[in-house]
Amino acid sequence: MPNNQFKKGELYSFITGKASTAIARRLQKNFKLSGLDITIEQWSVLYHLWKEEGQSQQQLCDATFRDKPSITRLVDNLEKLKLVKRVPSKEDRRINLIYLTKEAIQLQERSMEVANQTLNEALNGVTNGQIEIAKEVLHTVYENLK
Amino acid sequence: MPNNQFKKGELYSFITGKASTAIARRLQKNFKLSGLDITIEQWSVLYHLWKEEGQSQQQLCDATFRDKPSITRLVDNLEKLKLVKRVPSKEDRRINLIYLTKEAIQLQERSMEVANQTLNEALNGVTNGQIEIAKEVLHTVYENLK
DNA sequence: TTGATGTAGTTGCATAAACAACTATATGCC
DNA sequence: GGCATATAGTTGTTTATGCAACTACATCAA
Numbered sequence: 001m002p003n004n005q006f007k008k009g010e011l012y013s014f015i016t017g018k019a020s021t022a023i024a025r026r027l028q029k030n031f032k033l034s035g036l037d038i039t040i041e042q043w044s045v046l047y048h049l050w051k052e053e054g055q056s057q058q059q060l061c062d063a064t065f066r067d068k069p070s071i072t073r074l075v076d077n078l079e080k081l082k083l084v085k086r087v088p089s090k091e092d093r094r095i096n097l098i099y100l101t102k103e104a105i106q107l108q109e110r111s112m113e114v115a116n117q118t119l120n121e122a123l124n125g126v127t128n129g130q131i132e133i134a135k136e137v138l139h140t141v142y143e144n145l146k
Numbered sequence: 147m148p149n150n151q152f153k154k155g156e157l158y159s160f161i162t163g164k165a166s167t168a169i170a171r172r173l174q175k176n177f178k179l180s181g182l183d184i185t186i187e188q189w190s191v192l193y194h195l196w197k198e199e200g201q202s203q204q205q206l207c208d209a210t211f212r213d214k215p216s217i218t219r220l221v222d223n224l225e226k227l228k229l230v231k232r233v234p235s236k237e238d239r240r241i242n243l244i245y246l247t248k249e250a251i252q253l254q255e256r257s258m259e260v261a262n263q264t265l266n267e268a269l270n271g272v273t274n275g276q277i278e279i280a281k282e283v284l285h286t287v288y289e290n291l292k
Numbered sequence: 293t294t295g296a297t298g299t300a301g302t303t304g305c306a307t308a309a310a311c312a313a314c315t316a317t318a319t320g321c322c
Numbered sequence: 323g324g325c326a327t328a329t330a331g332t333t334g335t336t337t338a339t340g341c342a343a344c345t346a347c348a349t350c351a352a
Contacts, residue, residue: 019284020163022291094330137280138165141268145168240300
């Protein structure tokens with residue numbers, strides 16, 4: 001597929017990711033309306049810890065597609081909020097394993113509901129078939145560039 | 147379409163916009179490799195000014211889907227880089243009209259080439275039909291939430 | 293004409309990202 | 323064992339975002 005030439009008008013919104021910005025803003029707003037006092041970036045870290053606790057910061061980097069300084073500071077802030085704890089690994093003293101506090105565990109259900117609801121708002125009027133194709137395209141883009 | 151329920155594994159990447167993050171990073175990297183010393187956010191403002199100079203900051207807010215403080219500061223930085231100039235409107239003294247400098251005009255061709263090339267890297271292996279559907283979905287999402 | 297309301301832009305503050313440089317620890321090879 | 327190299331995490335700096343509060347100017351209506 002060597003020649004995907006884009007007309008200018010089409011190029012811009014693909015590159016700037018207006019849709020994902022819009023989703024992020026709406027999710028943040030919906031968190032706030034639901035009384036959830038976390039940022040979407042913090043939520044994205046918690047999301048992976050809910051799936052599996054005790055991951056290293058490097059594993060969180062890979063999972064969230066962020067660099068190491070970003071995860072250092074997100075974990076800093078999550079620690080200040082008393083949502084996670086750094087626990088030094090006994091096998092490898094370079095590694096911090098990140099564990100959830102009770103408060104963080106309690107956030108899971110409500111925040112996942114808000115996230116699901118936000119996605120339904122976003123995809124209102126889009127068919128499941130279209131969603132499948134969009135997901136494939138976004139996945140391919142990610143694989144092409146990551 | 148009231149019931150687009152998502153399986154958890156699918157929810158995350160849609161919300162976090164990993165694909166658009168990947169595109170943004172690659173574009174920034176490609177700018178740098180081509181010796182273009184601007185951020186993608188600055189580029190996104192210039193993009194709209196290349197289409198039409200002399201827009202107000204508010205028009206740039208609408209065009210780039212950013213809030214007013216973001217545009218204020220992007221224009222600040224573009225002015226420091228001597229790529230744009232604020233010109234007070236004569237009809238409405240609240241308004242700044244933003245004009246390009248010669249240097250900015252010269253950036254257009256090269257940067258648009260880099261952007262097009264980046265998008266081709268991103269969409270390698272994706273058919274035009276899939277791209278059309280993905281664009282529709284992203285556009286609907288944007289319209290649903292903006 | 294003046295007073296209320298709306299709009300354009302700026303500033304302050306907290307959070308986050310990208311990149312480079314750094315420390316500490318682990319690993320692999322001689 | 324000891325040195326080179328790789329890996330995990332931190333810190334500093336610049337740029338950008340989101341929100342709230344603010345100033346200046348415009349508009350509309352009594």
